[in-house]
Amino acid sequence: MQSSLIGKIEKAKRYAQETDRITFSELSVNFRGENNNYITEYRDGKWHCSCHFFSSWDLCSHTMALERILGSMLPDQARTTQFELTS
Numbered sequence: 001m002q003s004s005l006i007g008k009i010e011k012a013k014r015y016a017q018e019t020d021r022i023t024f025s026e027l028s029v030n031f032r033g034e035n036n037n038y039i040t041e042y043r044d045g046k047w048h049c050s051c052h053f054f055s056s057w058d059l060c061s062h063t064m065a066l067e068r069i070l071g072s073m074l075p076d077q078a079r080t081t082q083f084e085l086t087s
Contacts, residue, residue: 022073031062038062042078 015021028041033051040062041048047063054060059080067074067081 020072023075024070024073024078025075027066027070029066031065033062040066042066042074045075045077047078047080 024042026041026043028039028043031038031040031049036051039048039050047059047066048054049060049062051060051062054063064081067079
């Protein structure tokens with residue numbers, strides 16, 4: 001393996017541990033819920049989800065799960081959960 005590629009692999013490992021280097025500006029995922037599959041997105045500075053609960057509350061278990069998973073990689077305005085999530 002070329003030494004330049006080895007260096008890039010090592011840098012990638014370090015970056016993967018330093019998640020504060022990454023901030024999402026847009027994100028779209030297919031979220032497999034217990035009852036159905038949903039499109040859950042962060043775009044235009046707001047969360048969006050195709051589930052019925054989100055249309056009434058502007059948050060849902062899918063957006064809250066992504067907030068928890070992505071943590072510091074989200075911009076401040078994407079961290080909308082008003083309460084502390086327990087482990």
